[in-house]
Amino acid sequence: MSEPAAHSPSPMPNVPGPAPVAPIRRVRPTLAQMGLSPGKKARLKRLLYDHGPGGGTLLILPIDQGLEHGPMDFFENPAALDPTYQYDLAREGNFSAIALQIGLAEKYFHEYAGDIPLIVKLNGKTSIPSDAQAFSALTGTVEDAVRLGADAVGYTVYVGSPSQDRDFAQFRTVRADAERLGMPLVVWAYPRGEAVAKKGGKESLFAIDYAARVALELGADIVKVNFPVPSEKDAESPPPYNSLKLTGAQAFRKVVESAGRCLVLVSGGERIGDVEMLAKVRASMDDGATGIIFGRNMWQRPKADALRMTRELHAIFREYAQPPA
Amino acid sequence: MSEPAAHSPSPMPNVPGPAPVAPIRRVRPTLAQMGLSPGKKARLKRLLYDHGPGGGTLLILPIDQGLEHGPMDFFENPAALDPTYQYDLAREGNFSAIALQIGLAEKYFHEYAGDIPLIVKLNGKTSIPSDAQAFSALTGTVEDAVRLGADAVGYTVYVGSPSQDRDFAQFRTVRADAERLGMPLVVWAYPRGEAVAKKGGKESLFAIDYAARVALELGADIVKVNFPVPSEKDAESPPPYNSLKLTGAQAFRKVVESAGRCLVLVSGGERIGDVEMLAKVRASMDDGATGIIFGRNMWQRPKADALRMTRELHAIFREYAQPPA
Amino acid sequence: MSEPAAHSPSPMPNVPGPAPVAPIRRVRPTLAQMGLSPGKKARLKRLLYDHGPGGGTLLILPIDQGLEHGPMDFFENPAALDPTYQYDLAREGNFSAIALQIGLAEKYFHEYAGDIPLIVKLNGKTSIPSDAQAFSALTGTVEDAVRLGADAVGYTVYVGSPSQDRDFAQFRTVRADAERLGMPLVVWAYPRGEAVAKKGGKESLFAIDYAARVALELGADIVKVNFPVPSEKDAESPPPYNSLKLTGAQAFRKVVESAGRCLVLVSGGERIGDVEMLAKVRASMDDGATGIIFGRNMWQRPKADALRMTRELHAIFREYAQPPA
Amino acid sequence: MSEPAAHSPSPMPNVPGPAPVAPIRRVRPTLAQMGLSPGKKARLKRLLYDHGPGGGTLLILPIDQGLEHGPMDFFENPAALDPTYQYDLAREGNFSAIALQIGLAEKYFHEYAGDIPLIVKLNGKTSIPSDAQAFSALTGTVEDAVRLGADAVGYTVYVGSPSQDRDFAQFRTVRADAERLGMPLVVWAYPRGEAVAKKGGKESLFAIDYAARVALELGADIVKVNFPVPSEKDAESPPPYNSLKLTGAQAFRKVVESAGRCLVLVSGGERIGDVEMLAKVRASMDDGATGIIFGRNMWQRPKADALRMTRELHAIFREYAQPPA
Amino acid sequence: MSEPAAHSPSPMPNVPGPAPVAPIRRVRPTLAQMGLSPGKKARLKRLLYDHGPGGGTLLILPIDQGLEHGPMDFFENPAALDPTYQYDLAREGNFSAIALQIGLAEKYFHEYAGDIPLIVKLNGKTSIPSDAQAFSALTGTVEDAVRLGADAVGYTVYVGSPSQDRDFAQFRTVRADAERLGMPLVVWAYPRGEAVAKKGGKESLFAIDYAARVALELGADIVKVNFPVPSEKDAESPPPYNSLKLTGAQAFRKVVESAGRCLVLVSGGERIGDVEMLAKVRASMDDGATGIIFGRNMWQRPKADALRMTRELHAIFREYAQPPA
Secondary structure (H helix, E strand, C coil), X not given: CCCCCCCCCCCCCCCXXXXXXXXXXXXXXXXXXXXXXXXXXHHHHHHHHHCCCCCCCEEXXXXXXXXXXXXXXXXXXXXXXXXXXXXXXXXXXXXXXXXXXXXXXXXXXXXXXXXCXXXXXXEECCCCXXXXXXXXXECXXXXXXXXXXXXXXXXXXXXXXXXXXXHHHHHHHHHHHHHHCCCCEEEEEEECCHHHHHCCCCCCHHHHHHHHHHHHHHCCCEEXXXXXXXXXXXXXXXXXXXXCCCCHHHHHHXXXXXXXXCEEEEECCCCXXXXXXXXXXXXXXXXXXXXXXXXXXXXXXXXXXXXXXXXXXXXXXXXCCCCCC | CCCCCCCCCCCCCCCCCCCCCCCCXXXXXXXXXXXXXXXXXXXXXXXXXXXCCCCCCEEEEECCHHHHXXXXXXXXXXXXHCHHHHHHHHHHCCCCEEEEEHHHHHHHHHHCCCCCCEEEECEECCCCCCCCCCCCEECCCHHHHHHXXXXXXXXXXXXXXXXXXXXXXXXXXXXXXXXXXXXXXXXXEEECCHHHHHCCCCCCHHHHHHHHHHHHHHCCCEEEECCCCCCHHHHHCCCCHHHCCCCHHHHHHHHHHHHCCCEEEEECCCCCCHHHHHHHHHHHHHCCCCEEECCHHHHCCCHHHHHHHHHHHHHHHHCCCCCCC | CCCCCCCXXXXXXXXXXXXXXXXXXXXXXXXXXXXXXXXXXXXXXXXXXXXXXXXXXXXXXXXXHHHHCCHHHHCCCHHHHCHHHHHHHHHHCCCCEEEEEHHHHHHHHHHCCCCCCEXXXXXXXXXXXXXXXXXXXXXXXXXXXXXXXXXXXXEEEEEXXXXXXXXXXXXXXXXXXXXXXXXXXXXXXXECCHHHHHCCCCCCHHHHHHHHHHHHHHCCCEXXXXXXXXXXXXXXXXXXXXXXXXXXXXXXXXHHHHHCCCEEEEEXXXXXXXXXXXXXXXXXXXXXXXXXXXXXXXXXXXXXXHHHHHHHHHHHHHHCCCCCC | CCCCCCCCCCCCCCCCCCCCCCCCCCCCCCHHHHCCCHHHHHHHHHHHHHCCCCCCCEEEEECCHHHHCCHHHHCCCHHHHCHHHXXXXXXXXXXXXXXXXHHHHHHHHHHCCCCCCEEEXXXXXXXXXXXXXXXXXXXXXXXXXXXXXXCEEEEEEEECCCCHHHHHHHHHHHHHHHHHHCCCEEEEXXXXXXXXXXXXXXXXXXXXXXXXXXXXXXXXXXXXXXXXXXXHHHHHCCCCHHHCCCCHHHHHHHHHHHCCCCEEEEECCCCCCHHHHHHHHHHHHHCCCCEEECCHHHHCCCHHHHHHHHHHHHHHHHCCXXXXX | CCCCCCCCCCCCCCCCCCCCCCCCCCCCCCCCCCCCCHHHHHHHHHHXXXXXXXXXXXXXXXXXXXXXXXXXXXXXXXXXXXXXXXXHHHHHCCCCEEEEEHHHHHHHHHHCCCCCCEEEECEECCCCCCCCCCCCEECCCHHHHHHHCCCEEEEEEXXXXXXXXXXXXXXXHHHHHHHHHCCCEEEEEEECCHHHHHCXXXXXXXXXXXXXXXXXXXXXXXEEECCCCCCHHHHHCCCCXXXXXXXXXXXXXXXXHHCCCCEEEEECCCCCCHHHHHHHHHHHHHCCCCEEECCHHHHCCCHHHHHHHHHHHHHHHHCCCCCCC
């Protein structure tokens, strides 16, 4: 490949202190660089160019919180308890895709098939039992997703969990099926477990950086990560993480580089203010993210407000459009 | 979707104090909304319209207590120890279906085949060992149920159990087989385990609400839930459940909304008085339940009494009839 | 078994000349005698008692002529070209079941699921190529039928065809699947081929009697036969068929006896006059048939006329009602 | 069913002489009527509404002649020998999809994935050996098509061929896989064989009408048929076809009715003049066709001419747009 | 069902104190009631009527102690260490069947095949490790048993063990294979584990009653239970077991009723005196047992003594003969 690599890494300061670099817009990996099979490419292109803001960006609406957190997440905006709320929001707001569990696909997608791309999450768990051995069992298969007309599948890996070995083994079967059936594979890469807690915590650069790399190493096409939050707990991370003094943006850029040729989605997490949210989006896109996956920050708002915010996001994403290649 | 959503949620008060809302009859999900395959539709319609009280309602007679609790549940009415007692009661009382384990199907159903619809429960356990890691292993398969001429299958999910991951994985195989063979899938959604106990207990709204949603997310067609019992233990539930001051009916309506397009069956639980039982039924149906599943409240009575009660239930259910759509 | 056999054969004259026997109503095989699995029993009982004229009789509406004969059969009543015509007729006329190919099931049954029992025909052919090696390849599977919510499957055996070996082998797989999945198996037992033509033809007692016995021997639950037509061509049949001088009714009774514990359906064949048709039905039922399968004699009429005829058939069938046993 | 049937047949004259009926625009089957799974619906909607002329119409570019006829078809326009020619034409002309063999998909589609929907033809043959036993063996699988990101699969059935039994059996496996994986199934329904030749030939109404019905009966979602060509050879067709005196348009309408809830594609066949071609398109659409599949009539022209013609076709198709339902 | 139920339970006192009921001979389930497939029926009838004491009774000789307890059980009568000893005893004493592990079947049965029916036990364990998580792994398959010419298979379920879920799951596969291959299934239903010990112990009515019901629920055809031993430990059983004051015979009758349509075999257990042993047999048969399974009580005696005892048992069993139905 003669073209310049997407992520020719900028000099990464391994000395303390913020680097005075001018903001550089990082280039996202191209579909050609990712070496995708035709099926993965056709489906991914649909999300990146035919739906949502387009131009190679992704604006995903997840609605997996009902399983992962329980119905409590819907109390703020009770209308959002009915999954048609999110489906309608995704269609009206022109999202790139909606991401949810098999049950919400089987009972509702038939009314939206062909209108909005579907990402079926293939594993999940509740928040009730202890997270100490966090592991999400398979709740669906890649073949289920094909049958339902989905354009991608999702899988949550708990990096660092004591159950990581079962997780990796289970992931392998999903990755292999996704390859066999040409289905793009989105990995929710979540650091978890006691060991993570002791090494700076699940929001540390150490943990998120490692998780992003794990997704790349194991075969994800797209990786969803949280935006790292520098804190004093970083001092508990292994060296050299414990002595890096990076801004959040620098830390995130590092994560994007670790993700290599995986497209990076930034997680919204808990609901935050509008200014903060838009700043987070811009920072992410500046640093090479392909898009965002915002759930609670979308459907916990009144619908009109969510649609207004979506239009603002579309406007921002258009600035980052790049042609397919 | 232009039709009104089945569960367009009523405003859910997130401030303390019972809301002075007038009782509103909620609309049950229609077969068309549920997106069922022709096989699931044909079989489910049989239960909802051709047997039992009809009009889209369900009156199910379960006889799984012999395995789940042991023969002790039959002491009150010794005649009920013989499974022909329940089969006869289901036939004479015109129940929508009888629900039981594979052994009771293989040894007795041949005498009732074609007279009463059968739901084969596909997993089970005894009450003898500790419930700490509650998990019900498969005791039969969807193909067994097809071979026996059943019209639905049942599966118990222990939401919140430390064994939840094995449970979800096992459930996935049942869900996929049920989809492949057009067999409606009824989920007994039971909160269980130490973590549940610490968060308000298995009869709390928190636990039941979450369990109903899990059934929807994982792909149930029908979910059996207990009626939530508000108590001071709710204070131990996570926010905002710990500060909701809902009546039992308001809490149940919330559960029905969380179940989305799953039809909701209300569990009878331990034997209660007639007035209380009929009030529970009316409240459930007012709030969107599709029917009830009453075992001990039926077969722990003398048969004549059970049949009288069944006639009363039929009369009530007729008030809630709705045409197929 | 101490109960009287269903088919204790009446003395069968093996000397020439019609026997002056008084008409005796033959007893049909009971479900108990047939040794059915619970699934076959539950499904068959639905056709025999819950739909159609009931009382253990069958009134089946086939619509397989579009494949077997081509659209030409619909010219007489053009409205019948649209399969909803036959579905509506079956529902309005309260037939025991409708019998058709997988394509007509997949594209139309979803609108009738639960309203009318479905028999999926699992093999078929067109009438275009020569019938010399008549063989109907599988077009669907028993599992397809289960998935679609059918209550029985159908299979055409061409008895006497040079391809009979492939046919028997293919039939074996269907019979085994039907047993495994509890699905009643209806066999269209058709004599075919040059050898049949040389031995009295496909409407001879020799051929039809042999075909009925083949269905019994190979494992059918229900066999559809044509009413034998005595003719001078019988002289070409092997002895003693070539010297029997039976009336049509006597010949048919013989066929029913050869079918043993298979329920017998009489084929309508080409459209005939009303008086002749009703006489054929009475004769068949008198001699032990379980029912009739009339296609062209139904849907080649204007709908009002077909419904009138259906009501007459219901009235006749009620005379032959017998309780389940 | 309360909605009007898609194909409520117009009165079909069964007496000789052209019927003086006014042209009536026939209604095409809706996606809802077709009873499609969510996957089939999502994919089919893409072809019908997101690509090509849209509005529920189809404009398909086939390039299967290289296998079926050999490279001789490319002599007229040598540039068309390179498959990128047709891919580019499909993309520039905004066709609904391109239809071709597995090899042309594997070697070329990676450059067009996501830009133009793909239909993989799953069987094929050359024109070299005798067509007497015409049979197209599988060259790919539905799973291949899924892997490649196709939105539909194609299969050629040779109706009337002496090999029809092998063909039906092979088709069954494709139909079942397409159902399992949610992939729309397009059937090229071609009358073939000596028996067809003796009964009016493969362009007779008899043959094409029968072929359309076979596709419906066996489970096609879309059927490609030739426009029937009335001729004196019709006299050799079986009655009543041998005495019908229909115009081409009347004959075609008959075929559309026989296809029932299959969407109908009209074949272009050999290259014809522009005026004739556009008239054929209008006539087809007036009579209920969903679209056309024109190969040689497209890529045997110079590209500029093909694109001009394509624009004219788009303009015509827009007149026939109907919203999804 | 018009026939009297096999187990119409006698009034079960739920007040303390022995009920002054007269001894009633209970009716054993008939083969017809059990709903057996022809294969299960043919094989079971061989044991019940053609071998052993006949008349629908069972006298089984088990020799599984070598695996379950170790060779120590053979010290009392060293000749019994050689498996030909038990085979010869079974043949000479005309037992209904011999029950043993796959190894004893493969190495010895070839000399006795056809002389004495064989029951292959399909799982087992040693007594060496702790019984706390008691679980018997599969040592053979139903297909092994068919291959060897066995007439039934045996399986040990440890009811109440913490490993109960693995046990149920493993049992399901055996039950399904036994159904598929028409092989009668004998369940050794043994209460085990710490929870059992805390609730009255493995010889309590609570434990044995529950175990018998579990066998019925999970699909056993025959269940082997121990005779319950009332003791003061019953006070630790859950209510109402802790306050029942039943005689051993009353307790056993209760167990038989809980077993429903499973035939009940009474276990011999440790060696006891002759008078006590014969009394136990009569009591068991009076209360509805189908037979006994005596190992150590047989082969720990000198052979002549064992044969004499066998003759006495035959005499007793003849009093309980009932014709097949």
